[in-house]
Amino acid sequence: MLFALAGLLAVLGTLNEPDRVRRLLLVAVCDALVALVAFLVPWRRARPDAPALIGLAGFGVLGMATWSFGGVAAGTGPFLVLLYAWAALHFRRWILLAYTVPATLAYVIPLIVTGQPPLVLSSAAILMPIALAVALLIEAQARHLRDDRERLARIEQWRAAMINTLAHDVRSPLGGVQMVLDELREDATGIQAVMLDGASRQTARIHRLADALLDVQRIDSSGHLKLDRQVHPALGLVRDALTYLRPDELIEVDVDPASTIWADKQRFEQILLNLVGNALRYGAPPVVISISRDGDVDRLEVRDHGAGIPEALRGSLFGQFAVGGPDGVGLGLWIVRQLAVAHGGTATAEHRDPGVAMVVTFPVHA
Incomplete structure (x- = not known):
């Protein structure tokens, strides 16, 4: 682009220098050729410093331009500095020092040839x-x-490796724990059965948290998730997800038994459990779960009756590590938004009096 601009200026210079039209057109052609070569050559396949050769050709063209204008270097100087700036952005210091000789010759020789004082x-x-x-x-x-x-790239590689290792190392022993719990549950009765059921649910939840860590890595690395979307009964999806929570939680479900929702079952449960967990942790009961259809989207709404969201947090609520605290690291709502976007929907927070409603939309199946 730099040499294309120089060629254009050489053409425009013919309007003010009618006696040097042929020289200026020659400069314009040389600029255009250098620009064309710079554009067409597959530099990525060459050595990293190979494009520095363009600079040598550029100095030659700049010298020719000074000669064409009769030794007037008013336009050569700025372009020479720009050429140096381009080289500084891409090449090592020794190339800049090596440019000193050809750049000086390209500037001085035309002045000598044209007899400048x-x-x-x-x-x-x-x-x-x-x-x-x-x-x-x-x-x-x-x-x-x-x-x-x-x-930063090295840090990111270590972070990704740590997340993957942690997630896999957590999931492996959980399989053994789950097997023991299942064996004990077969002969358990009464309060023991209830406690073992709760332990099984929490074990499954830890397994899902490990999956969520892997989701964070997949979202960061690829920007999207592969979904297994199907049309499910909305009430059934909600009830299945709530089995991972304690049965005595103050949760109300307001979902039409006839309604359906088009979603990935596992990802939907992740969204709902994150939202309900946040509502129970930071809000106040009752927590109301509702699903309603609004045009071409289904709205999942999880509302609490607490104090609402502080003004300072509203802008970054769904950011990564944005709202961490003693009970979390600030990934839950970020994962919710990423999963909503993967479904083609949105995740927002809406004010209620009292409390707040976290709303996730899912496109209606065509």
Whole structure:
């Protein structure tokens, strides 16, 4: 783009320099050729420093432009600095230092050929150090940014590995625990049976939390989740999800037995359990679960009757690690929003008096 612009300016220069039309058109053609080569060559397959060769061609064209304008370097100087700035963003410091000789020759030789006075020639002693200094400053900042990006990439790799390892290591022993609980439950009665049922539900919940950690990794790495969406009875989905909670929780269900919802059953349960868990933890009972159809979407609403959401948290409520605390790490609502988006819906918080309603929408099956 830089050389295409230079070529365009050379063409426009013919309007003010009718005596140098042929020279300026030659410069424009050379600029266009350099731009075309820079655009068409598959640089990704070459060595990282290979595009620096464009700079050498560029210095030659800039020298030709100075000669074409009769030794007037008013346009050459800025483009030379821009060329240095481009090189500083992409190449190592030694290339910038190596550019000093061809850049100086490209600037000085046309001035000598056109017979410019010593005062004009001495401008190179000012321009070239300035161009090099600007380039070195830009190169230093670009290098720091690249180092930071590489460091963050390494941290992200470690984080992903830790999440995957933790999730898999948690799920493996849970299988053995679940088998023991199932064996004990066969002969248990009374309060023991109730306690074992609760332990089984919590074991299953830990298993689901491990799956949620893997979901976080999948969402971060690929940006989407694969869903197994089917049309389910809405009331059945809600009741199945609530079996993972204690039966004495103050939860009310307001769902039409005839209504249906198009969703991935496992992901729907994750959404509902996250919302209900937050309502019980941070709100006040009763927690009311309702599903209603609004046009072409089904609205899952989980409302509590607490103090509502502080104003300072509303903007970041569904962000990652945004609302963590002693009882959580702030991933629940972020996962809810990601799962809602994966379904093609939304997740929002709506004010109620009293309390707040967390609303997740699901598109209606066509």
